[in-house]
Amino acid sequence: MNYFIDLAHDSLNKRNEELCGDKVEVVDTEDSVIIVLADGLGSGVKANILATMTTKIAGTMLKEGASIYETIETIAKTLPVCHVRKLAYSTFVILKIGKSGLAQLVEYDNPPLFYIRNNRELDISKKERIIHGKKILESEFEVMEGDSITIVSDGVIHAGVGGVLNLGWQWDNVLHFLLKHAQLEKTAKGITNRLMNTCIDLYEKKPGDDTTVVSIKIREPEIVSIFAGPPEKKEDDSRLMQDFLAGRGVKVVCGGTAANIASRELGEEIEVLLETGTEQVPPIGKSQVLDLVTEGVITLSCVLENLEQYVNRISLDLGVHQKGKEDGAYLLTKMLINDCTHVCFYVGQAINPAHQNPDLPKDLSIKLQVIRKIKEFLETLGKKVTVQYY
Structure with missing residues (x-):
């Protein structure tokens, strides 16, 4: 069964x-x-x-x-x-x-x-x-x-x-x-x-x-696959995308560079929907193949905050009953809370100088730390989570 x-x-x-x-x-x-x-x-x-x-x-x-x-x-x-x-x-x-x-x-x-x-x-x-x-x-x-x-x-x-x-x-x-x-x-x-x-x-x-x-x-099992950030080696772009697309379920890409890699590998242009942006969360992108395209670290940090509030019963309506709110953090949070049982992360370990001192170890990357904390909260919610690094 x-x-x-x-x-x-x-x-x-x-x-x-x-x-x-x-x-x-x-x-x-x-x-x-x-x-x-x-x-x-x-x-x-x-x-x-x-x-x-x-x-x-x-x-x-x-x-x-x-x-x-x-x-x-x-x-x-x-x-x-x-x-x-x-x-x-x-x-x-x-x-x-x-x-x-x-x-x-x-x-x-x-x-x-x-x-x-x-x-x-x-x-x-x-x-x-x-x-x-x-x-x-x-x-x-x-x-x-x-x-x-x-x-x-x-x-x-x-x-x-x-x-x-x-x-x-x-x-x-x-x-x-x-x-x-x-x-x-x-x-x-x-x-x-x-x-x-x-x-x-x-x-x-x-x-x-x-x-x-x-x-x-x-x-019924529901799977969400998330590609977040470019791989450490550029020659691994195609391998990461192949692994990501080979997985079952909903496909999500987080990050501008990741979206560019996806656009190139899929051979389609991803349109930015400026009207979906807010003061806190950058706009999402529109793709014919991918289910959701969002910005990277800022959006993921907002998702982490939303998950923490939900796990600790600070916010009960998150992801279920709110209407008219369509920014990337809300959509991804809603998906992770309600519409998945399994989450597969495909995480590139390239350091973004805008978010991190490139001289520091990659384990201290803001993106990697945020994803690890998101993984912990999802597991607290009973989700089965796997992470592959590139």
């Missing part, structure tokens, strides 16, 4: 706590992706340690080939029950999605996960099993392209309790919210950001509980 598991998670600490009592572990193996969310009893350091123990045990055992049953049995033996509250020291959800499409789900005292398909809640059949006195719910199901799965800690369900909402947000209300935004947001990060910021608002920026969201979107 050819699909991409788009995954994003974020957490919010209970007010006045330096550590989060929730913990998420993601393990990517050859044949599956394993997601573990644990919620430690209470908050702060103790809860963080208990949740971390749970996720590490589960993640490590499943990665090494242990069965779900063996994993849960080990967790059940390792984590005792609080004698005062008669509650487990950590609740958890384990979701294993195989590359074949078969998913296994285990839930223990955590809010039920949200599963949306074709803009409707999907009801999953669950079997109850008692393991060392603990009631475990198990499920098996097939995922499909377009499915949206969201796992939350109880901090989401309790958001607003005693304040904006007397009884908290409640599971059904969160489902209604997700039914709307799973349709609007193409990415897992978009759903996570929306849900987290709503929780912050409901808590009036003073969270009464640790709050965690894990979002998963089953997507």
Whole structure:
């Protein structure tokens, strides 16, 4: 089955706590992706340690080939029950999605996960099993392209309790919210950001509980190839272009010299669209072959700033809901956030004297530093990124 598991998670600490009592572990193996969310009893350091123990045990055992049953049995033996509250020291959800499409789900005292398909809640059949006195719910199901799965800690369900909402947000209300935004947001990060910021608002920026969201979107792979900057040796121009054009997906060229190389190798003139420029971002170019042509370092630096704001939930609308804004940085940011799962950079290492002292090592090039930081943010967003240097 050819699909991409788009995954994003974020957490919010209970007010006045330096550590989060929730913990998420993601393990990517050859044949599956394993997601573990644990919620430690209470908050702060103790809860963080208990949740971390749970996720590490589960993640490590499943990665090494242990069965779900063996994993849960080990967790059940390792984590005792609080004698005062008669509650487990950590609740958890384990979701294993195989590359074949078969998913296994285990839930223990955590809010039920949200599963949306074709803009409707999907009801999953669950079997109850008692393991060392603990009631475990198990499920098996097939995922499909377009499915949206969201796992939350109880901090989401309790958001607003005693304040904006007397009884908290409640599971059904969160489902209604997700039914709307799973349709609007193409990415897992978009759903996570929306849900987290709503929780912050409901808590009036003073969270009464640790709050965690894990979002998963089953997507068709989308590839973006980016040619940025001329190669160190001019004789490599043709080789770089051949490699760049041989790749699948959307084609983007960043930089004036790179655009000139592309124009020469493609045998077409690239027209500069002056009306697309702004005070901050130079105009884009129009090509019959390439999907997007932008200026280099300035545009890429703006893209980096946009990505940083989006990753840190400073800007939620970036790349999705803004209208009438068509500068190069916006278009490239939108493409990287929403319209790709894989990014392939083809980076020339020639030094531009206008941006860099040619006597300094090329590793200190402003362009290379910006691209490396963009790569880091894209990987934070769950994208698969490769970089080839010339």
